Amino acid sequence: MDILRFITAGSVDDGKSTLIGRLLYDSKSIMIDQLEAIEKQTKNREDGDIDLALLTDGLRAEREQGITIDVAYKYFSTPKRKFIIADAPGHIQYTRNMVTGASNANLIIILIDARHGVIEQTRRHSIIASLLNIPHVVVAINKMDMVDYSQDTYNNIVIDFAEVATSLGLKDVTYIPISALNGDNIVGRSQNFSWYEGLPLLDLLENVEVQQDSDLAHARFPVQYVIRPQTDVLHDYRGYAGKLISGIYKKGDKVTVLPSGLQSTIKSIEIGGKEIEEAFAPQSIVLHLEDNIDVSRGDVIVSSNDLPKLEKELEVLVCWMGNKPLAEGNRYLLQINSRLVKTIVTEIQYKLDVNSLEKQYSPGTVQLNDIVRATIKTASPVPYDSYSKLSVNGGAILIDETSNVTVGACMIQ
Amino acid sequence: MWLARENNISEISSIYNSKEMSKHQLDHLEQLESEAIHIMREVAGQFEKPALLFSGGKDSITLVHLALKAFRPGKFPFPLVHIDTGHNFQEALDFRDELAEKLGEKLIVRNVADTIKQQNLAEPKGKFASRNALQTFTLLDTINEFKFDACIGGARRDEEKARAKERIFSVRDEFGQWDPKLQRPELWNTYNGRIHKGENVRVFPISNWTELDIWNYIRRENIDLPSIYFAHDREVLEHEGQLVAMSEFIQREDTDKISTRRVRYRTVGDMTCTAAVESTASNIDDIIKEIIATKTSERGETRIDDRVSEAAMEDRKKSGYF
Structure with a gap:
């Protein structure tokens, strides 16, 4: 059994929470007491059906307003797979929360209301999927019951979205007609879609191939912590603890420590105290090097045959998440994996219109939820790969040094 | 289009299930x-x-x-x-x-x-x-x-x-x-x-x-747990469908329905706000079977403190x- 992490994108009206409720309900992941609790809350509703959306809105403010404000994580599993759902808000003012949920997703379900087709919001969600490089996209055309399960309506939406997908370079897009409310095409085939020959949603989620999503070609090991017991018996023990974020390491591999550039050879690899011959991403391991060189938290140990870039000036796409505006000349901390460096924003080239994808050059101020292309300069060199090539070593956050808040998500170009 | 997609999936899953592919895969x-x-x-x-x-x-x-x-x-x-x-x-x-x-x-x-x-x-x-x-x-x-x-x-x-x-x-x-x-x-x-x-x-x-996941991990890693997680006989009070261990911290009343039952704990909190579940599961395998079969959530079944409000x-x- 493996794990599929996915995010659902759509507004309240698209039936996003209903879809998640339906997946949990139909896969029998909702317990009796949880059902009773939402039944209690839906008692006053006229139609008498239980409101599955109430399962996901966890905060009082959300239930009061009937909207999703922040990401909620939900879990269910089938014999094939464990699923982690990031239920993210769709409203434009909560884009930063959606980006949070999308950053770890293998797959995104973009919900489209069959009555309205591709709208501005659909485009924005697709742009986020493309920016964050989510490997798999499922376009779920919902509320098909309200358009008489019309194949024509469905086909027209597919054609419209295909254009968006092409312009954004979205990979692996699959379309599926559903009715979350009635449970059509969610866990089983529906009689109402005699014309649809694809898999129901749950089968699709169970079969998407996620193994290739983790990169085994480029060995990157950010050091998190140095284990030095300093006891009599283990006087010389010096182990570099961290997670292999990509690639494979074997005993005897030649490695380079960045940014210092010092070279060594892997002497041994441990997992949970046991020595192993070979480690692969995303295992958490302890590395020992042949030479006694200076290595500490924030350094990255990489394969000497395949070095990442090492620069003090980075081109980045920034999703701005701060309440105070971003401006040229502003200073922040940049955190990429375990490395933390001071940085200054030297130039903001353009702002990306998240609805039309148009570039707006020399934008004035950059506000919360804006996406911009910028150049930043760091106080010391940063080892990185471009986000589109190796996202685990190309994504970084900006931290406001005075408030300590995370104010930006950077995709290094 | 759909057929193509379906073929694609079955092809991928056959590769995916082969041993070679899973060598570098974590469960x-x-x-x-x-x-x-x-x-x-x-x-x-x-x-x-x-x-x-x-x-x-x-x-x-x-x-x-x-x-x-x-x-x-x-x-x-x-x-x-x-x-x-x-x-x-x-x-x-x-x-x-x-x-x-x-x-x-x-x-x-x-x-x-x-x-x-x-x-x-x-x-x-x-x-x-x-x-x-x-x-x-x-x-x-x-x-x-x-x-x-x-x-x-x-x-x-x-x-x-x-x-x-x-x-x-x-x-x-x-x-x-x-x-x-x-x-x-x-x-x-x-x-x-x-x-x-x-x-x-x-x-x-x-x-x-x-x-x-926790229980499966405990089984795989052979992690020791306190004995109350396994079935044992205990004097309990039945209250609104929940079984609460009798202890000095609970006020006894004449109308209390007290009996000795075979129970285990699904969560371990305070004796006053954690309920036991009836069970004969005396090892991890049996507990996992019971959890897979259960219709009630962990906190719903065992936590009295969550019942106060939404x-x-x-x-x-x-x-x-x-």
Whole structure:
């Protein structure tokens, strides 16, 4: 059994929470007491059906307003797979929360209301999927019951979205007609879609191939912590603890420590105290090097045959998440994996219109939820790969040094 | 188009199931384990004075096991801290002390009873008078006493819907309060643990584990648990469908329906607010079978404290709870 992490994108009206409720309900992941609790809350509703959306809105403010404000994580599993759902808000003012949920997703379900087709919001969600490089996209055309399960309506939406997908370079897009409310095409085939020959949603989620999503070609090991017991018996023990974020390491591999550039050879690899011959991403391991060189938290140990870039000036796409505006000349901390460096924003080239994808050059101020292309300069060199090539070593956050808040998500170009 | 897609999937899944492909693949428990170890090491790397909140329950025992994997052969970079309400199960307390001693790790215990005395707090009243809410006072005092800047806890997002919203690094103000509207964005596996003096971060390495994941991991790793997790005979009081252990902390009344039943605990909290479940499961395999078959959620079945209101957990977290 493996794990599929996915995010659902759509507004309240698209039936996003209903879809998640339906997946949990139909896969029998909702317990009796949880059902009773939402039944209690839906008692006053006229139609008498239980409101599955109430399962996901966890905060009082959300239930009061009937909207999703922040990401909620939900879990269910089938014999094939464990699923982690990031239920993210769709409203434009909560884009930063959606980006949070999308950053770890293998797959995104973009919900489209069959009555309205591709709208501005659909485009924005697709742009986020493309920016964050989510490997798999499922376009779920919902509320098909309200358009008489019309194949024509469905086909027209597919054609419209295909254009968006092409312009954004979205990979692996699959379309599926559903009715979350009635449970059509969610866990089983529906009689109402005699014309649809694809898999129901749950089968699709169970079969998407996620193994290739983790990169085994480029060995990157950010050091998190140095284990030095300093006891009599283990006087010389010096182990570099961290997670292999990509690639494979074997005993005897030649490695380079960045940014210092010092070279060594892997002497041994441990997992949970046991020595192993070979480690692969995303295992958490302890590395020992042949030479006694200076290595500490924030350094990255990489394969000497395949070095990442090492620069003090980075081109980045920034999703701005701060309440105070971003401006040229502003200073922040940049955190990429375990490395933390001071940085200054030297130039903001353009702002990306998240609805039309148009570039707006020399934008004035950059506000919360804006996406911009910028150049930043760091106080010391940063080892990185471009986000589109190796996202685990190309994504970084900006931290406001005075408030300590995370104010930006950077995709290094 | 659909046929093509379907063929594609069956082709992929046949490759995917072959042994060759799975050589460099982690199963779900290994992935969760690696994620949790990574989070713990981030705590060690980012904070000056972290602590691991330890209760003697299965989730915090799992945390200790993960800490062994993260830091051995070194010592833990944090002490184990237990906020003892005085209403705990003796079996869990004994287990706690034995484990800390066996591992040679530092254990700090602070008692809610002392806080009640020092601060003149009102003892809760009623049949199942619970000190659950008072734990927050002792926890905040303890954080203050040792100047802890990060507290690792065993909360899971599948437990409760307010927890489902909380970040892995959850920043609390100097009153320990969680503000769900001001959560920091948390991207990729990059955790921002920077705080101002007086603030602290609650860190939840097993956020993404479910109850079943925990049990399967305990089975795979052969982790020892306190005996109350396994079926045993116990004198219990039946109250609104829940079985509460009879103890000195519960007010007896003549009308009480008291009987001896074969039970086990699904969660271990205070004796006053944790209910037992009827069970004959005497080993991990049987427990896992029962959990797979159960129709009731972990907290719903066993926690009396969550039944107060729809937002009981959200409210407690906002005021500094774990």
